[in-house]
Amino acid sequence: MPFSNDIEAADALHESFTSIKKEISQIVIGQDEVIKSVLISIFSNGHCLLVGVPGLAKTLLVQTVASVLDLDFNRIQFTPDLMPSDIIGAEILGEDRHFKFIKGPVFSNIILADEINRTPPKTQAALLEAMQERSVTAAGHRHVLPNPFFVLATQNPIEQEGTYPLPEAQLDRFMFNILLGYPSFEDELSIVKNTTGNIQTPLRKIINAEQIQFFQKLIRAIPVTDNVLEYAVKLAAKTRPGTALSTAEVNSYVSWGAGPRASQFLVLGAKCHAAISGKYSPDIEDVQAVAEAILRHRIVRNYRAEAEGLSVEQIIRNLF
Template sequence: MQYENDIKAVDALHQAYNTIKAEIGKIVIGQEDVVKSVLISIFSNGHCLLVGVPGLAKTLLVQTVANVMDLNFNRIQFTPDLMPSDIIGAEILGEDRNFKFIHGPIFSNIVLADEINRTPPKTQAALLEAMQEKAVTAAGLRHMLPNPFFVLATQNPIEQEGTYPLPEAQLDRFMFNIYLSYPSFADELEIVKNTTSNRDVELKKVIDAKQIQYFQKLVRNIPVADNVVEYAVKLASKTRPNTPLATEEINKYISWGAGPRASQFLVIGAKCHAAISGKYSPDIEDVQAVAEAILRHRIVRNYRAEAEGLTVEQLIRNLF
């Protein structure tokens, strides 16, 4: 898949995004911002963490995205007894008395890690290592994961008993932390009508794995002005307490701020947000559009902020 120039390629990405969004909208009602963030993550070659109560169509969304993009999809239900080998696979002794590696469910283009906070840290680490390296190691041998490879992990915020929350260092592997809210009354009405009848929807496959890889490279090649890069780096730097760029509010309410990976994701996310919006170069508004989902899981509030009811989102918006 080649275009004569990058301008035509960006136009093609913009058109593909709108078509994909329309196809997903046939199945997933509402949640436009969530769909947008998930697609930005895929085209930016990042991973997503979804936080929301049960029944908000998280699994349905991922299945639909995989279907429309013609990608392989696996769902892993994380439980307290899940072992790393249950995810990455294991060596077994074959009939010919030679060991062979059996691929685990992580060998897929899109992996839904359902309720990742319900499994012990050892198993979480196996998934997070695969996310970072795009490969797994078994019996001393390295096995590459499919390309593209995208992990969407979910957390249930209302069940804390028997959970193992991801530490901040591991949360940093996710490009986006997306909060799902309840649907509006009108959306829920349409959801109930569509899911309680024999409505059969046929989805069109819009793009495939090779086209996704092309668009991922295109996003990296999109030019960005120096002032936009400086704004992104300053925005991330301002979240770090007791540093030269930190605001008085940050020094007062934040224990730990975002690292350099946040600055990288802010620029890449802004490039992708601009492209799917039909623009050929990102501006400051594109950085701000992706900043909340990129920064919220990289900032740790102190006890004073929690006592005064200040949310991370409020503190991020104040930095704009």
């Protein structure tokens, strides 16, 4: 994309984000902050875990994002009998008596991992290499995934029967853990009005894969001052009980804290949050804006915190 300087490119990112968010909001009503977080994750080259009760448009959001961004999209419905080969693909014996690799649904730009916690850990682990390395290995051969590549997974927090908790290693691969709440009365009124008639809203394709990759590189090139960098790293370090920077509350209520990947995501997320807000460099407020969604699935409360009703979000806010 031809721009005379980085400031002009940053302005283009801000304009693109505004257009994308406006387009998605025509279909997904009342989830502005969720849409914002998903787009920050995509421009930061991260993955998202969307947690919410049924009927909150989690699947619709992912489909709409893929359409507006003009990206290939595949949906994988996670079930207890799903096998790793159902995700990444498998080697089969062809008519010419030679083995050939048949690509699975993971070979797409956007993967909707629907109800990811309904499949056993063995199958969940099939996504680990894909999410971290952007490739899969089958029969000893490495196969590179399309670029850009995002996993947007959904999880139902209510039904626990027949579900398998996501391993910490799997959770840590997600940049954001986004909680979806119920819409307001006015928003629900608009949802019902728009979805119970014959009105169909056509979607425009705002940007393509090449432009997304350009903006991802632009995000990484955004400068960060030392005080913001130190704030992000200290914020992650404060969540680790028994360390030099941990607070008394963390030592009392937390079993495990966030690892170094959280610090990386805090800085990348702050950069992107600043850029889409029309700023050319992030400040501490940008770090705080993305901190909850980045840290909530990386902090493990102990029994005392659960017994006293202290939420992860409260612990994170107290660290600010």
